[in-house]
Amino acid sequence: MVTRERPTLEAVARRAGVSRATVSRVVNGSTTVAATIRDAVHRAVEELGYVPNQAARSLVTQRTESIALILPETASRVFSDDLFFPAVIRGVSIELEAANKQLVLMMAGSAASHDRVERYAMAGHVDGVMFASMHGADPLPGALARLGIPVVCSGRPMTPAELPVPYVDVDHFGGVAAAVRHLVALGRRRIATIAGPQDMVAGIDRLAGYRTTLRQAGLAEHVTVGDFTRESGIQAMRRLLSEQPELDAVFVASDMMAHGALQALKESGRHIPGDVAVIGFDDVEISRLSDPPLSTVRQPIVDMGRTMARQVLGLVAEEPDVPTSVVLPTELVVRATA
Secondary structure, X not given: XXXXXXXXXXXXXXXXXXXXXXXXXXXXXXXXXXXXXXXXXXXXXXXHOOOOOHHHHHHHHOOOOEEEEEEXXXXXXXXXXXXXXXXXXXXXXXXXXXXXXEEEEEEOOOHHHHHHHHHHHHOOOOOEEEEEOOOOOOOHHHHHHHOOOOEEEEOOOOOOOOOOOOEEEEOHHHHHHHHHHXXXXXXXXXXXXXXXXXXXXXHHHHHHHHHHHHHHOOOOXXXXXXXXXXXXXXXXXXXXXXXXXXXXXXXXXXXXXXXXXXXHHHHOOOOOOOOOEEEEEEOOHHXXXXXXXXXXXXXXXXXXXXXXXXXXXXXXXXXXXOOOEEEXXXXXXXXXXX
């Protein structure tokens, strides 16, 4: 069997009638080479089937052409039936593929994996880093940013003010306020909530939206907390029914928890929405397929991923005026549960 030798940079230079250095500049995206010469080099590359050596190219450009998406969650959580993470990843992938960049997906749901991810990013294996589903005041985004690594977070990071990190978020407060006002307009007066984790900005802001809007309506609050999973929604709804058996509505801080709440309400014999109206948050597919279909607050999850990717690509390219914060709108979607 005859093995064909891989075309070299020198072979491309001979075919194009230019120097090796000129070919290198063209291959690495230089815009200072005359258009006629660039065209000659590109023709030679295509004719010879030349493929740049990525390792050598990285030595020249100091770029890996890879961007990391770090999820501080366990693999079982990321790949569960919660459709939030696949939607974020899809949005990120659309933008990175269009920019010809490689996505590196990393999970940091334990102390050991968090340390491994930190070492990997700090070693220069990626050109930029995105974080999603942040818990607490994680120091890693700020630490990477101090090293000059482009960093963007999905969700406002809970970092000290002196260490600002660019982020993309949604209007959690406004979305929940619209949901609670809708329940009040329906005549509901004992409106409870199943809040999200209080070590996450999404959980904190959604609970604040609920509390503020109820206070404005002159109504009492009834709060229990879940962790955005379906099982926690079941348990939280059971607690609420035990403590507040007369409640007539519940805002649930995620669609997965709302799906669990619907199960617990049915088990208790409550009619939905006659006895208890329910509104979730996310508008993932399960909200449309639940029985009855779930009213919810739609957040543009795919667009969050795309916006985050565009931000980090802009930082990597050192583009001017990359926005440091982007807040996307939410929308109340009314279905059968409310």
